[in-house]
Amino acid sequence: MTPGSLVLLHAPGATSASWGDVPEMLRSSGLDVFAPDVPEDAGVRYVARASLVIGAAGPAAPLVLAAYGAAGPLLPAIALAQRAAHRPVGGYVFVDADLPRALRAHDHDHDGLGEESRVPIPPDWPEAPCGYLRTLAGCSAQSGHDGTVREARLRGWPVIEQEPPVTVAQALGGLVATL
Secondary structure, three states: OOOOEEEEEOOOOOOHHHHOOHHHHHHHOOOOEEOOOOOOOOHHHHHHHHHHHHHHHOOOOOEEEEEEHHHHHHHHHHHHHHHHOOOOEEEEEEEOOOOOOOOOOOOOOOOOOOHHHOOOOOOOOOOOOEEEEEOHHHHHHOOOHHHHHHHHHHOOOOEEEOOOOOOHHHHHHHHHHHO
8 A cells, every 4th residue: 555644653652763764764765754752651641642743743644553662552542543533544564563452341450551551442443454564673672572473464464574685664665565
């Protein structure tokens, strides 16, 4: 797919600098890329702030939302806010990211995240294609992503595992094109 805008969301508690040169490299390949700084580190607050920042930027639809790390589970809620503002979402990309998990009635704060970090998943999610990108950094830093990659494949999502000499930007751009 060709997105109107590709929105790159950093992990809560980080900044857009965590994307490195990826935004500029994607722009040089002709994509409209927006990598906002979202100065929140909790789930619900991050979703609200990201939604406001995206709306203020006036991105072109359809959006492709790409999340890095802990921003992954927040994508469904961010997308719901975008759709409520009449900005359609055309796809989702998880970059070395955790996947959204449904909240169950008996879930408690066993993981230490706190209630403010829990964000419900809209019942119609995903309403757009999803893909998963595992980078070299994700391979070496987080061996726990093996299960996440396997789960993405089981869901039928395209999965790309970055290998040299392909850059993260090239791999991400290729994955977006397959959605």
